[in-house]
Structures are given as C-alpha cells and as structure tokens.
Amino acid sequence: MAEPTHTPPAQEDTPRAFGWCHWHQGHSDGIRLIDVVEQGSGSGGTVFACAACIAVNSLTPFADR
Known part of the structure; x- marks a missing residue:
C-alpha cells in the first residue's frame, strides 16, 4: 500500500507587510x-498599494518590473 503524499501547510506564517x-x-x-x-x-x-487596488488599477509592483 502506498503512503499518502504529504501536502505542505498553507503559508499562514509568512510575513506580510501592513x-x-x-x-x-x-x-x-x-x-x-x-x-x-x-x-x-x-x-x-x-x-x-494593497492587493485589491493593484488589481483594480492594473498596477505593477516595483519588484515585478
């Protein structure tokens, strides 16, 4: 019987900027x-800008240029 695959936990502990x-x-x-x-x-x-404003205004974050 095969072992179940391990799914990594969601990145809830990833730091986010406020x-x-x-x-x-x-x-x-x-x-x-x-x-x-x-x-x-x-x-x-x-x-x-926040994620919602980035999407609504079609902004490109500085790091993604």
Whole structure:
C-alpha cells in the first residue's frame, strides 16, 4: 500500500507587510511597493498599494518590473 503524499501547510506564517495604501487612502494588510520617487536633493518617497487596488488599477509592483 502506498503512503499518502504529504501536502505542505498553507503559508499562514509568512510575513506580510501592513501599511498605508496610497490608492484607497487607508491601512491595509499585504501592501506592495509600487514606485520609488527620487529627488535630486533631499529625501524622495515611496508609494504603496494593497492587493485589491493593484488589481483594480492594473498596477505593477516595483519588484515585478
């Protein structure tokens, strides 16, 4: 009799980013970096979006470019 195959558990313990979504202007779980705004002098900035806003607005996360 064959042994049952082992299915790995769901990745519930995988860290997820929690922060501000610049598209819907609210906090959200699982945000992704969308763009880095660089300036010649002084600090730049970053723009994040949640999964729902990424899908609705057809955004491409910075790491996936």
